[in-house]
Amino acid sequence: MAEIILRDLWKFYDDVEAVRGINLDIAHNEFIALVGPSGCGKTTTLRMIAGLEDITAGIIEVGDRIINDVPPKDRDIAMVFQNYALYPHMSVYQNMSFGLKLRKTPKDEIERRVRAAADILNIGELLERRPKQLSGGQRQRVAMGRAIVRDPQVFLFDEPLSNLDAKLRVQMRTEIKKIHQRVKTTVVYVTHDQVEAMTLADRIVVMNEGIIEQVGTPEEMYDAPQTLFVASFIGSPSMNFLPCQVEAENGGLAIRLTDNLSFAAPPDRGDRYSPYIGKPMLFGIRPEHISDKRPHTEPTHLDFTSDVVVLEPMGIDTMVFINVGETEITTRSRPRAVSQVGEPMDFTIDMAHMHLIDPESEKVV
Amino acid sequence: MSFSTATLTGSSTATLTGSDGREVVRNKVPVWRRRKAAANYIALLPYVFFALFPFYIMFITSIKTDQEINNLSNSPFWATGIATEHYVYLATNTGFFNHWFVNTLIVTVAVTVISVSIGTLAAYALARLRFRGVELFGVAVFITYLIPQTLLFIPLIDVINTIDDYVPIRDTYWSLILTYPTFLIPFVTWLLMGYFKTIPVEVEECAYLDGCSRLGALFRVVLPMAIPGIMCAILFSITLSWNELLYSLVFIQDETQKTISVGVITELIRGDIYYWGSLMAACFIGAVPIIMIYGFFMDYFTSGLTAGAIK
Numbered sequence: 001m002a003e004i005i006l007r008d009l010w011k012f013y014d015d016v017e018a019v020r021g022i023n024l025d026i027a028h029n030e031f032i033a034l035v036g037p038s039g040c041g042k043t044t045t046l047r048m049i050a051g052l053e054d055i056t057a058g059i060i061e062v063g064d065r066i067i068n069d070v071p072p073k074d075r076d077i078a079m080v081f082q083n084y085a086l087y088p089h090m091s092v093y094q095n096m097s098f099g100l101k102l103r104k105t106p107k108d109e110i111e112r113r114v115r116a117a118a119d120i121l122n123i124g125e126l127l128e129r130r131p132k133q134l135s136g137g138q139r140q141r142v143a144m145g146r147a148i149v150r151d152p153q154v155f156l157f158d159e160p161l162s163n164l165d166a167k168l169r170v171q172m173r174t175e176i177k178k179i180h181q182r183v184k185t186t187v188v189y190v191t192h193d194q195v196e197a198m199t200l201a202d203r204i205v206v207m208n209e210g211i212i213e214q215v216g217t218p219e220e221m222y223d224a225p226q227t228l229f230v231a232s233f234i235g236s237p238s239m240n241f242l243p244c245q246v247e248a249e250n251g252g253l254a255i256r257l258t259d260n261l262s263f264a265a266p267p268d269r270g271d272r273y274s275p276y277i278g279k280p281m282l283f284g285i286r287p288e289h290i291s292d293k294r295p296h297t298e299p300t301h302l303d304f305t306s307d308v309v310v311l312e313p314m315g316i317d318t319m320v321f322i323n324v325g326e327t328e329i330t331t332r333s334r335p336r337a338v339s340q341v342g343e344p345m346d347f348t349i350d351m352a353h354m355h356l357i358d359p360e361s362e363k364v365v
Numbered sequence: 366m367s368f369s370t371a372t373l374t375g376s377s378t379a380t381l382t383g384s385d386g387r388e389v390v391r392n393k394v395p396v397w398r399r400r401k402a403a404a405n406y407i408a409l410l411p412y413v414f415f416a417l418f419p420f421y422i423m424f425i426t427s428i429k430t431d432q433e434i435n436n437l438s439n440s441p442f443w444a445t446g447i448a449t450e451h452y453v454y455l456a457t458n459t460g461f462f463n464h465w466f467v468n469t470l471i472v473t474v475a476v477t478v479i480s481v482s483i484g485t486l487a488a489y490a491l492a493r494l495r496f497r498g499v500e501l502f503g504v505a506v507f508i509t510y511l512i513p514q515t516l517l518f519i520p521l522i523d524v525i526n527t528i529d530d531y532v533p534i535r536d537t538y539w540s541l542i543l544t545y546p547t548f549l550i551p552f553v554t555w556l557l558m559g560y561f562k563t564i565p566v567e568v569e570e571c572a573y574l575d576g577c578s579r580l581g582a583l584f585r586v587v588l589p590m591a592i593p594g595i596m597c598a599i600l601f602s603i604t605l606s607w608n609e610l611l612y613s614l615v616f617i618q619d620e621t622q623k624t625i626s627v628g629v630i631t632e633l634i635r636g637d638i639y640y641w642g643s644l645m646a647a648c649f650i651g652a653v654p655i656i657m658i659y660g661f662f663m664d665y666f667t668s669g670l671t672a673g674a675i676k
Contacts, residue, residue: 029663052570072573078575085567089589099575099586 002063002153002186003028004049009058011044018044020210021058024159031180033201034069035194036233041210042190049188050079063153073102078147079156082163084139086131087291092142093127099150110149117148136342137168148183157189161196173199193293194234198222206230223353230360231284231355237319239288239355240329244283246356255283255354259326263302265354272273272365273356284355284364287319287330295345300352306337320345378577414450420652427451427646434641451642461647464621465628467537469651472624473606476545480602483546484553489553492561493569503558516540517547518615527614538624540616545606551607552599560594561587596665600658609657625651
């Protein structure tokens with residue numbers, strides 16, 4: 001059993017705060033993705049778990065053991081680095097067996113485990129090669145193989161796919177997911193790519209400026225972001241934000257975006273939104289929730305018309321950029337339903353998926 | 366310029382066969398490319414001549430008889446025959462082979478082992494460890510390296526005399542083994558510091574997670590990766606020790622303790638009499654080991670010096 005517990009974890013580099021008192025419980029065999037922009041503290045957190053950085057304050061527990069003062073070699077943790085960090089002077093086999101050899105594992109046992117890992121990763125024919133004779137994707141596999149053979153309590157990934165080209169990245173992403181399904185173990189995966197986090201993780205941890213903004217399943221992150229940051233970070237293309245005002249209207253509430261554009265708020269949110277009537281607020285809606293005009297299947301589906309500014313065909317859908325007031329927003333339509341640039345087009349917005357954000361606290365209300 | 370050699374010698378086959386069996390007629394090498402290659406070699410010639418001429422004179426003079434050397438009507442650039450008398454003289458009348466060569470070898474090996482071991486550890490510490498004053502240490506090492514030997518030998522004489530009160534090292538090559546590292550360790554440290562910085566930290570960190578202690582990671586992972594740099598340090602150390610003149614001139618008077626560089630100028634130049642033939646023979650033999658080492662390890666040498674310049 002190896003759950004990881006971070007308690008009030010701080011990291012200072014001289015005066016710079018990299019991690020500011022975070023708390024996190026990671027369950028046994030859970031796949032956790034730490035995601036956030038560069039400098040948000042996600043890699044620092046990972047390196048503290050690995051033992052490569054000292055912990056300024058707070059504790060880290062791995063499997064019921066506080067490991068603050070345990071040197072990395074005794075933590076039983078394996079890490080896959082962004083630049084693979086293979087030992088260039090060793091063959092693939094030696095790279096993979098290095099950790100086992102240091103732990104004085106019997107030779108035939110090493111052989112068995114390396115072969116097994118090589119089978120999982122499809123690198124059986126490469127065992128005698130040197131790292132420099134391998135392609136980027138193969139190196140990535142070896143780096144993972146080196147971690148798998150050790151059968152560690154915890155796997156750490158530090159942006160393992162960011163050095164690969166786009167196609168290979170998608171392929172290896174699936175590969176990592178498969179491997180985790182086969183080799184059950186606790187995984188902490190650091191990435192700045194929210195798509196990677198969404199596709200791989202059981203739960204996502206969004207970090208920003210050294211603190212945890214939100215923890216949740218990929219669905220929760222997408223459907224119910226709790227802060228402006230999470231709302232803007234998760235989802236691609238990212239959510240549209242428009243200044244708005246909440247108004248009382250016909251016994252319900254309405255969201256006023258411009259002088260002549262306002263939408264009725266979903267009826268079930270009356271209590272939630274009524275304290276904000278009259279205040280300047282932010283209205284958030286994802287591009288996929290504004291489409292070309294469709295039949296209304298829900299009462300929250302509302303129509304409006306706007307001029308097309310730019311079209312971006314993506315194949316399956318076309319991104320249509322329109323202006324609402326002074327703000328340009330992105331909408332997502334079926335390719336055959338879009339108007340030409342400069343011409344008016346009818347849209348349907350699904351207000352059930354709207355978010356209301358208090359710009360002062362930057363919280364979703 | 367690998368293509369130049371190929372084009373100059375002219376690739377013999379005008380047709381090639383592709384993997385699908387089709388014949389491919391090779392295009393002619395453009396004239397401008399041939400001209401460029403020729404120009405490269407022509408441009409190199411004066412330098413090659415300039416660099417090799419001293420060796421040539423050294424060798425050609427060493428195989429002449431004294432008579433031929435002293436006869437001013439002969440051309441100094443050719444020899445009319447091959448005479449071994451100067452080599453025989455070195456072997457029989459001087460300590461060249463018995464003492465100087467052996468001493469130089471001992472000093473060089475000992476000094477290189479000491480300087481490279483200490484310098485490697487120092488360089489690793491300065492490049493990798495984070496401790497208070499690490500940058501100051503680095504600068505201090507550099508400044509030590511900047512102090513000219515010609516100033517340093519005076520206080521070093523005092524040091525040697527003081528040590529000599531306890532251990533007899535004055536007037537022996539042990540004084541050289543003790544003093545050469547004073548300029549070699551800073552040099553090796555600086556050279557290797559740069560090299561260690563080019564080795565990705567992640568590889569080392571990975572070794573820690575794999576179960577290495579810091580020393581384990583140093584010996585199993587970092588040093589094997591630093592071999593080109595260390596080879597370069599060894600080569601430099603060998604060259605500088607082998608060629609060193611000033612300290613051995615100042616510290617050693619005993620003929621049996623001399624190194625080649627001092628032995629040659631003190632025993633083969635007597636006042637205004639130059640034993641030209643033997644002098645040249647001694648210089649030639651003295652230069653051969655260095656030439657051979659560089660011949661074998663040139664690749665290491667260049668890769669060590671330019672490491673990190675491009676990746």
